[in-house]
Amino acid sequence: MKAAKKTAIRLTLLASLISSTSVMAADQVTFQLDWLPGGDKAPVYVGIQQGFFADEDLEVKIASGRGSTDALTKMATGQSDIGSSDIGALMAAKAQADVPVVAVFPYFTQAPHAFFVLKSSGIKSIKDLKGKKVATSPFTSSNAFLPLVLKQNGLSESDIKLVKSDPGALAPMMITGSTDTIIAWVTNTALYDAQAKGAGKELIEMPWSNSGLSLYSSSVLASERFLEERPDVAKRFIKAFAKSIEFTYANPDQAGIDLHKMVPEVDASIVSAQIKSIYSLVYNDVTTKDGFGNFTDERIQKTWEYVAEANGLKMDAIDPKTAVNSSFKPE
Template identity: 30%
Template sequence: MKKSLLGFAAAAAAATLAISGCASGGGQPQSGGEGLTPVTLMLNWYPYGEHAPFYYGVEKGIFKEHGIDLKIQAGQGSTKTAQAVGQGQVDFGWADTPAVLANIESGVSIKSVGVFLQTTPSAVQVFADSGIETPADLVGKTIAVSAGDAPTTTFPLYLEAEGLSEADVKEQNLDAAGKVAAMLSGRVDGLIGFAHDQGPTIAARSGKEVRYLRYSDAGLNFYSNGLVANTSTIADDPDLVKEMAEATSEAFAAAVADPEAAVGAMDGKDPQMPDADVLLHQWQETTELLNTDASKGRAPGVDAEEDWTATLKVLSSAGLIDGGKPLGDYFDADVAPKG
């Protein structure tokens, strides 16, 4: 995978494109410095290692090469980010695909324009010394969950794939911070969440190794985080959306090529950011999620239709979406990265 991404990064175009006409943060169209278009991107959460490519892309001038003056904002969950994009409060969002699709079905005027985390990071996370080595060892254990999020909602499908039932596991409903605290204090045997996010944080705070029982290892996979745009932006300024998507793809490829420099670009950018070693661990875990068998060898963010089909099937089976819409209602391939 890394070889193909490095090749893509080396071939990235360097021509500067001046694009105009996009409202920044829901305001009126503005002109940026050096003929650039000001663009706001809202993340799915406070910055962590997964977001390194955006900061590195700004530092390396990748977004400027595509005519974009990028401003990055922290988020407070993928649902809020999706809705902020739909309401025109920001130009683009970085959000979890299940939340994006659910909001589309609720009438929010957005579409995915490229999923970058194509293998789900959803996993049961336990300490390596917990005695839990396989999914079968979860029987009778207490696992912290967050009701309504994608990892929790699809947990029954994971258990079924491993020959278990919901009754085999005790669930304790907590928010994101509460799950981490409960695992650190030993009040639960593990938690469900994103392996590339909570896991490195828990390992750093506890000084203990974390083991991951990944949904994807059970053959259960669905799309995770990616780039989202308002349908009006796609219709009114498709060139801007294309440039943003391609710049993001190039930034991800560059960050894969130089992880330390990518993480270093995040230094001092947000007071709630994890320590540098945690950020690096998070980004290294993220790089393992960028492709599937169907998209192997493709540049970051270049999606395979079969993966979209599988995602819609899993999420509809879990009740997160109806899944009755055509793919084009959720994803706009015309403005997504081409690689």
Template identity: 30%
Template structure:
């Protein structure tokens, strides 16, 4: 009997078994967005197409979200493994309810907070909001920061009339002139601009997020996930980085990916917003990303905690380490 040949065959079979075992060991991961897909989140769909997640042995399922608070709740209770939302929301949830979550990487490292107004509006600065109607949906994180933004500008938010309504009605109210301004983000205003153009109108923004010097969208997970599976957390971060590097290099491909990956997505709604979001977040005019990439500036996280405390009129006994976690590279 040829024992040498038999031995080689056994070794070969064992190698195939081990390879199959490795393939089968991929982690199934649920990734919930904080709202409906679009703009900045197009990168995740391109990442799936490019193999960013499978290269990290991750089978990812991406689902739409239902707001920032819901995203935190889903991750804190283990319904979702990872999600993404404003770091300020995460700070508030940890500070007020001891939510067992931590942010693992910044996505939008400079706040895109802005006021959207019609092109023919007399509003030019945050001060000009005094005496005007400001629209927002209930629980909109963008609205929370307007009083602080006005305070920094030396304006009085008590002189602003809030108009709270369903989010789906806000764009129409702005375009019809029933509200004077909309609490929004500079990245979201691009989509409103496209809608306005269909009606022969234009939209402008009063951008004030840069004055706050805080983080915005950040990927987060549960304390339990970090404690029990830090390797998966590290691999997930790498997959997200890969996704955004691909989307930044080719925004049009990200538009195609989200159009193909989200049922009912209309490509024209993403043609302008996706490139704008990628450039705002990762382009040369974002000094925070240029300095830190997808890593945290811990002093800035501490500043973020302070700003959220002022916005909520609370003092949070928190450190940067209570809020963020840096996975192993």
């Protein structure tokens, strides 16, 4: 009886040791956001809540960010391992300095930049912005492409009155008539639409991708050091993240709930609406042609040409393919 009891105790201790070792074995990864939590950031929260990262023996910590440049800096300096940022911002940075960060997986295969106006403004196209007041955030990567999209539509920066304001003030400025139009990502459409309707007004979205600007945008980027020192962890993370993207856009309501569980101040229904409104940034004619999760040399080159022109950079400043490393994507 005593021997049986001792054996049971030993087995319990062994099971406990195995369990604790398993928990300790999970690889730690710091994921860098480039902006505030919202529908477009949902996949990383979904990956945690749905257990996709845990299935790959990963424990993911999410770090807040304040724009593409901030996210790039934190990955380049080793504060974060992998994260989301605009591949255009990465290319521009690499053209000017040796930034040890590369894109490893495409997320938005179309540009999210847009003008937003009220229907009552009478503005129906980008050409109608001549002489109008345009408000934007000082942090958005959209600003770099503004001169280019204006040029593609027969305008120049001197044709508009550009003002910069805090991101949270943009929609109220438009709704109250302090500005004729605002610049933001289409990821904000659901939120802005709700704010406009609350004031008894109707919102119109004018995506730049419909006006000549077609390129890769938000992507999964990673520190080169992280990729070199922990390649297996990187592969497992990207595999889980790809699964998280697919789940998010197939189940937007659940994705909203998952994000809300981790960030209670963000409304689940708004997140769900945002995800539905940006579906075409993730799944579109580009992904139909090239496949989900695939960068192509042709589109990378075209993206660089847009970035170089928008930022006044020489076309031969970099080989844009060096900004990408696709060897870690799921097979």
